[in-house]
Amino acid sequence: MIDDMTLEKAVKLAIATEKAGADFYADLEKKFAYEDDLKNTFAQLVVDERAHEAQFKRLLEIVPKDEDKSGKEDDYAFLTATASSTFFQGDVLKQVDQIKDVTDALGTALAFEKSTLQYYTSIRDVLGDNEALNEIIEAERQHVLALMKVILADAKFRGVNYQW
Numbered sequence: 001m002i003d004d005m006t007l008e009k010a011v012k013l014a015i016a017t018e019k020a021g022a023d024f025y026a027d028l029e030k031k032f033a034y035e036d037d038l039k040n041t042f043a044q045l046v047v048d049e050r051a052h053e054a055q056f057k058r059l060l061e062i063v064p065k066d067e068d069k070s071g072k073e074d075d076y077a078f079l080t081a082t083a084s085s086t087f088f089q090g091d092v093l094k095q096v097d098q099i100k101d102v103t104d105a106l107g108t109a110l111a112f113e114k115s116t117l118q119y120y121t122s123i124r125d126v127l128g129d130n131e132a133l134n135e136i137i138e139a140e141r142q143h144v145l146a147l148m149k150v151i152l153a154d155a156k157f158r159g160v161n162y163q164w
Contacts, residue, residue, distance in 0.1 A: 005076055005079050005080040005083060006067055007063050007064065007067055007123070007126055007127055008060070008063050008064075008065060008067075010079055010083065010122075010123050010126070011056055011059055011060045011063050011123065012060065013083060013119075014056045014116075014119070014120065014123065015053055015056045015057060015060065017116055017119070018049050018050070018052045018053035018056060018116075019049075019053055021045070021049040021112060021116070022045075022046050022049035022050045022053065024096070024112070025042045025043075025045040025046045025049060025109070026042070026046050027096040028042040028096060028099065028105055028109070029042035029043050029046060031096055031099065031105075032102070032105065035102065038102055038105070038106075041106075041150060042105075042109075045109065045143070048139060048143065051139075052136050052139060052140075055132050055135065055136050056136070058132060059130070059132050059133060063127070072126060075122070075125045075126045076126060078122050078125065079119075079122045079123065079125070079126055081122075082115075082118050082119045082122045083119065103151075106147060106150060106151050107151070109147055110144065110147045110148065110151065113140055113143040113144045113147060114144055116140050117137065117140040117141055117143075117144055120133065120136055120137050120140060121137055124137060
């Protein structure tokens with residue numbers, strides 16, 4: 001999908017990414033069902049990722065089909081590079097049975113969120129300022145911050161709409 005990257009392909013990859021993330025978090029929610037706080041963390045991430053998937057589907061409707069890449073060659077190159085990152089090669093989202101413990105689960109979730117944040121920011125670099133995309137980027141940023149707080153301070157993850 002990343003050969004001859006276009007904005008349309010980038011958004012389609014983002015849709016697939018959000019679906020994969022929601023599925024992964026749903027599996028983690030089941031795996032850690034015995035741990036209420038962790039189960040709730042992953043349950044909220046499922047809700048958020050499904051909402052992002054819907055937002056990207058709406059964004060796909062307004063993405064230009066015929067793109068003029070002139071003057072944005074570096075932005076497209078960076079978009080391709082971020083799509084080629086470790087995450088998009090399938091190495092960040094481990095199979096749930098490979099997750100050893102809570103620390104591993106949260107670390108994998110954090111790596112996923114950081115990768116998607118960088119990727120979505122590179123989409124914005126190509127597309128330009130877009131309210132829907134800005135909301136998704138901010139939500140991913142909040143996921144990174146919230147997961148860091150859970151990891152470092154044993155805080156509770158309450159979703160992107162919660163004010164700390």
